[in-house]
Amino acid sequence: MVSEITKKSISTIHEYLKSFKLDSKEKKRNYSKKLNQKSTKIDYLEIDGKKIIRYTNEFWTSKQRQAASIHEISYRACFKAQLPRFFIQLLTKADEIVYDPFSGRGTTVIEAGIMGRRVISNDINPLSEILTAPRFFVPTIKEVEERLSEIKVDYRSEAEIDLSMFYHKKTEAEIVSLKNYLKERKEKNEEDMIDKWIRMVATNRLSGHSKGFFSVFTLPPNQAVSQERQKKINEKRDQVPEYREVKKLIVRKTKALQRNITKEEKVKLAEAGKTAKFLTSDARKTPEIEDEKVSLIVTSPPFLDVVQYSKDNWLRCWFNDIDVKEIEKKITITRKLDEWTKVMKEAFKEFYRIIKPGGYIAFEVGEVRKGKIKLDEEVVPIGIEIGFEPVGIVINLQEFTKTANIWGIENNEYGTNTNRIVLFEKK
Secondary structure, three states: OOOOOOHHHOOOHHHHHHHOOOOHHHHHOOOOOOOOOOOOEEEEEEEOOEEEEEEEEOOOOOOOOOOOHHHOOOOOOOOOOHHHHHHHHHHOOOOOEEEEOOOOOOHHHHHHHHOOOEEEEEOOOOHHHHHHHHHHOOOOHHHHHHHHHHOOOOOOOOOOOOOOOOOOHHHHHHHHHHHHHHHHHHHOOOOOHHHHHHHHHHHHHOOEOOOOOOOOEOOOOOOOOOHHHHHHHHHHHOOOOOOOOHHHHHHHHHHHHOOOOOHHHHHHHHHHHHHOEEEOOOOOOOOOOOOOOEEEEEEOOOOOOOOOHHHHOHHHHHHOOOOHHHHHHHOOOOOOHHHHHHHHHHHHHHHHHHEEEEEEEEEEEOEEOOOOEEHHHHHHHHHHHHOOEEEEEEEEEOOOOHHHHHOOOOOOOOOOOEEEEEEEEOO
16 A cells, blocks of 8 residues: 655655655556556656646556445446545645546545545536435445335336336336335435435446346446347347346445445545535536635546447436436537537636635546547646646556456557546646
């Protein structure tokens, strides 16, 4: 594990990144073939006439510190908890506000809560709040079991859409009964944190690749394929949906999420949850956030049409009575780089308003279209124009992962197994 670091323990961020080394235990587990040097590789990019320093190293690894099990919620295009932890640990202290304007499954804010920071989460997709907020208030297994036992199942229930290619008839009835129960509780203003926890877990278990999900085998595990595509998968695999007991699987996943989280971490999450803000706004306009209150933004924005968030989440939206078409209208997905940079520029103006002097942005972007477009090099001039000082580009080279294989990544030259983070400071 990398030793604890604070602003006081290093003279400058530059010096820390330049001299960074994994500790002796980590060196033995550092499998990156692209990076054999003992410390950070330094080079420079010239962007709009300004030299930008670039730091390349394995700054964190999935093996370095097992992320808290509370993070284990499937969501397309999410980074690992070690990424926000690195910057939160380096750039903030207890009780300072950490914000993610494109929160997704909530990795940044959950990790910040565990680390004793206050949090603000924003995502224009309301599924983000559904998947994030309940994990700040972790119920006991007994509380979940007792609540589930109170929910009546009508085995005559059917979904208003055809889901027979995903679910056994009994499983579908259990899902629909749970959906109706949660809808009624919410409409009556009676939905509490235990209900919200059950909603979060059920939303996460709707479809996937193992018997831990409600559905028959489907791919990939963190998105729902279309009904027609699922029929083809069933035909190819010669499979039919078998019965999966919904309540039993919710309890199993609840136990898994709480597998390694400590009492102290639960307390810190609950404390952060008391003052947390969960927004569903456009990141370019967040009046709910006061001027100069945020100490650190750690985020990854929507890329150039790489991920179709609302389309991928149609089944989750159905379960939660969310209008997919309305979400599609709001989410920024564009194939054109100039349009993407225009949207990001507007977002950075808002970031400048809410970040306090001395605060930072760690903006994770990828190489898209097989490395032809490096979004980090597009982001630097945006930040400079708005008034931020570029600290540099941090590139974390990670060992090849199974997740990368799922998305068709074949090497370390491009893809989800290399994180590229543009770091800015507001002077």
